[in-house]
Structure formats: structure tokens, C-alpha cells
Amino acid sequence: MTADRASLVPLLRAVGLTRRFGGLTAVDAVDVDLEVGEVHAVIGTNGAGKSTLINMLSGEMPASAGQIQFAGRDITHWPQAQRARAGVGRSYQRTTIFPSFSVLENCRLAAQAAHPRAWALWEAADRCPQSLRAAHEALEATGLEDDAHRIAGSMSHGGKRQLEIAMCLATRPRVLLLDEPLAGMGAEETDRMLALLDQLKVEHAVMLVEHDMDAVFRVADRITVMVNGQVIASDLPEQVRSNRDVQIAYLGTEQ
Numbered sequence: 001m002t003a004d005r006a007s008l009v010p011l012l013r014a015v016g017l018t019r020r021f022g023g024l025t026a027v028d029a030v031d032v033d034l035e036v037g038e039v040h041a042v043i044g045t046n047g048a049g050k051s052t053l054i055n056m057l058s059g060e061m062p063a064s065a066g067q068i069q070f071a072g073r074d075i076t077h078w079p080q081a082q083r084a085r086a087g088v089g090r091s092y093q094r095t096t097i098f099p100s101f102s103v104l105e106n107c108r109l110a111a112q113a114a115h116p117r118a119w120a121l122w123e124a125a126d127r128c129p130q131s132l133r134a135a136h137e138a139l140e141a142t143g144l145e146d147d148a149h150r151i152a153g154s155m156s157h158g159g160k161r162q163l164e165i166a167m168c169l170a171t172r173p174r175v176l177l178l179d180e181p182l183a184g185m186g187a188e189e190t191d192r193m194l195a196l197l198d199q200l201k202v203e204h205a206v207m208l209v210e211h212d213m214d215a216v217f218r219v220a221d222r223i224t225v226m227v228n229g230q231v232i233a234s235d236l237p238e239q240v241r242s243n244r245d246v247q248i249a250y251l252g253t254e255q
Contacts, residue, residue, distance in 0.1 A: 010035050010069075011205040012057065012088065012175045017066035019052050026052045028229040029066070034175055034205035039197055041208045041216045044226035050209045051093065053226070054177045057207070058090040059083040070175070089173030091164045093180045099153030103144055103163055106152050107135035110167035131170075138169035142196060158189025165196065176206045182215055194219045217241065225249075 010033035019027040027049040034040050042050050055061035057068060059080035068076045075083055098106050111134035139145045142162050147155065152163055161181050168176060178197075182190055190212070197219050200206060210216050216223065217237050224234040225246050233243045240246055 011071060012207075013069045014053075014057060015067045015069075017053065017056055017068065018064045019049075019056055019061065020064040026229050027056065030226070030229075030231055032207075032224055032231075032234070034207050036174070036203065036205045037201055038221040039201050039206045039208055039219050040222045040224065041210060041220035042224045042226060043210065043213070043216060047228075048226040049229040050226055051179055052229075054090060054179050054207065054209060058088060058177055084171060084173075087172070087174035088177070089168040089171050089175065090177035091161075091168050091179060091181055093183065095160050095164065097152045097160055097163055097167070099151070101152055102148065103150050103152050103155070103166075104135055104139065104148040106163060107138050107166050107170040108132055111135050111138075111170040111172075113171075134170045134172060138166040141169055141200070142166040143192070156189070158185050158192065161185065161189075161193065162196065165200075169200075174204060176200060176204050178207065179209045180211065181208070182210055182212050190215055 012034040014030060014032045017027060017030045017032070018025065030053060032040070032042070032053070042053065044050050052061065056063045059078055059082070063076060066076070067074060070083070070086060070088060075086070098109065101109070108131045111131040112128060136145070136148070139148055142165055144159070144162055144166055147159070152160065155163065165178070165181065182193055185193065194215060197206060197208065201221070208216070208220065220237055222234065223237050223240040225232050225240060227249045232249060233240050233246050235243070
């Protein structure tokens with residue numbers, strides 16, 4: 001372990017995380033740490049348990065066993081809304097934007113949902129200064145400020161995926177759980193997204209679930225490999241690339 005690596009403190013930690021569906025164990029005693037300053041990629045074939053893992057970490061799905069800690073607190077039984085307010089944000093495999101609204105309005109609504117102000121009866125929701133400030137900051141961070149007044153549905157596929165991350169940032173998370181943000185992107189859009197992830201990790205702990213192996217090895221600081229719900233390797237990218245079990249089970253090669 002390097003000195004830099006040793007100085008990192010996990011912001012989100014899962015220990016023995018397990019999810020059963022009847023007789024099927026989709027995630028089996030998984031340990032994973034997410035730290036500010038790193039992109040932690042989780043890879044595996046379809047059905048490996050990657051999305052189920054994110055669903056448990058975000059609070060969308062209860063764990064059958066194990067523990068989840070966020071900033072030193074046990075959040076295993078917290079509902080999704082409570083985790084989101086505390087700073088656990090996520091994106092989805094499928095686009096979840098409001099296509100008929102502007103880019104800015106999408107971000108403003110996300111910010112407002114994360115931090116509602118039900119007592120501000122005198123204030124028009126679309127003029128809430130806190131929500132608007134969070135929305136503009138998210139657009140600036142993702143390079144979408146110039147598209148603020150563009151209709152979201154008119155954006156390219158890559159632009160929509162960027163907007164989803166901006167909406168997540170508008171909630172002011174500390175952890176970003178990103179489920180296949182590169183899906184369907186061309187080379188130029190992928191380059192922009194990878195540059196954005198490299199920028200976001202400076203102040204966030206980032207989990208990236210992705211199938212694009214070239215992109216994963218370009219951006220990831222750590223990689224966890226899952227097969228049939230279990231972790232078979234979790235290490236630095238070069239160690240994972242040279243791991244014989246990974247080569248056989250996932251990468252399809254044996255060097």
C-alpha cells in the first residue's frame with residue numbers, strides 16, 4: 001500500500017453485503033470501500049450483481065445481510081431519501097431526465113427534491129435561490145452551463161448522460177454511484193465523460209459500474225471484479241489486469 005493510498009479514509013464502506021432473492025444469492029458477502037480521490041470501478045458480466053450492489057448502497061433495495069457505513073455512521077437501514085439527503089447520490093442505467101424541461105430546470109428540480117423547503121410558502125419554487133445556486137454550480141461542474149436553457153430532450157445521448165450526473169451533483173452528494181454512465185456513447189463523448197469523472201473524484205468518492213473495459217482501465221484508480229455475486233479480485237488496475245482468475249472469468253484472456 002502506498003503512502004497516498006494509506007492516507008485515504010473510506011467515506012462509504014460495505015462489509016459482508018448480501019442480497020438474496022428466495023434461493024438465489026445475487027450479491028454474496030461483498031466488501032467494498034469508496035474513498036474521496038478515487039474512481040472505484042466495479043466490473044463483471046451480466047448478472048454478476050453489480051446493479052444490485054449499487055441498489056443496496058443507495059438504499060433502493062434492502063440488504064439481506066451485512067452492513068453499510070457512511071462517514072462512520074451505520075446507514076444499513078436508512079431509506080433511500082435519508083441517504084440522498086446525507087450525501088449518497090446515484091445515476092441509473094436508463095435516462096431519467098425530464099425531456100420537456102430545460103437543462104437548468106432538470107437540475108433545479110433535483111436540488112429542490114433533495115432539500116425541500118416546505119415552510120417557504122411565500123416563495124415560488126422555481127425561484128428558490130438555494131436550488132438555483134446548486135443547479136448552476138452543477139451545470140458549471142459538468143460543463144453544461146452554456147446549455148442551461150436548452151430543452152433537455154434535444155441533447156445528444158452523451159449530453160443527456162452528462163445532465164444526469166449534473167442532476168446528481170445538484171443534490172450536493174459526497175458519494176457518486178454511477179451505473180453505466182458511458183453506455184451508448186461514441187469515442188468523443190466517452191472522452192468528455194472520463195475527463196469529468198477524473199475531475200469529480202477530487203471532491204467525491206466515485207463508484208463506476210461499467211462494461212467498457214478500455215474506459216475502465218483509463219479512469220479507474222481501483223477495480224473490483226464480481227462473478228456470480230462474489231468478488232474475485234479488488235486491486236489496482238494493473239494488478240487486476242494481470243490477475244489470472246480475472247483473465248479467465250471475465251476478460252476472456254489468459255496471459
